Amino acid sequence: MTIDRSDVELARSVAGEAGALLLAIRERATEQGKALGDAGDxxxxxxxxxxLRAARPDDFILSEESIDDTARCAAERVWIVDPLDGTRDYAEGLDDWAVHIGLAIGGRPVVGAVAVPTTGRIYTTADAAGRARACAVPxxxxxxxxxxTDMVERVGMALATTRVGMGSAGVKAMAVVDGRADIYLHDGGQYEWDNCAPAAVALAAGLHASRIDGSPLVYNCANPLLPDLLICRPELADQVLAAIAATR
Structure with a gap:
């Protein structure tokens, strides 16, 4: 599928602007704790x-923070967004939270921008292509x-991995994209907005991205629950999927 670069640039621009707003909200210090997270969201x-509505008035939007318009299910193009991935981390003053702007076309995660505002980084499907990487040992x-979760811990032990704790789903996925990690495995419950943009960027980077049974990630479903995810270096995919199967 040919990716419209203007869609990528729109995703990048919106993610960057939302990230700057979230930093400004936190800096103004008029809210704290849950109230801060709510204001940011x-x-x-x-x-x-x-x-997005101004730039793409004919597209549908699925957002964690908005009432779902189920008419989107018949649409070819749906923007799937998480305005603040890692609300708790954001509210606690931590750095590992993100903004997700994804575009699913025909149910596939085609365009993605993941902004990590505290680092000034915006990862997109255009930038990720062709990244060189080498898997760490272990x-x-x-x-x-x-x-x-217990399953994640069991798989980590079976593969003798070094485990690294992080916050939001987007930050974890981008750690694999930029080579700071090799595997991101999740089975504790997520929704489409938690992983559409990260999966799009990971796939563009040549990584493996799937459900934990190895099946493809499908978006714009009537029920947006997408409870499990595997993003990893492609040479590790078979080992990780086999270790998952052995724990189930």
């Missing part, structure tokens, strides 16, 4: 919806800082 969502596996 809401204000970033408003900005993202405004920008492989490095990113896991939830606070709630890695």
């Amino acid at each position: 809401h204000e970033a969502n408003v900005l993202i919806l405004e920008r 492989p490095r596996m990113v896991v939830s800082r606070t709630r890695a």
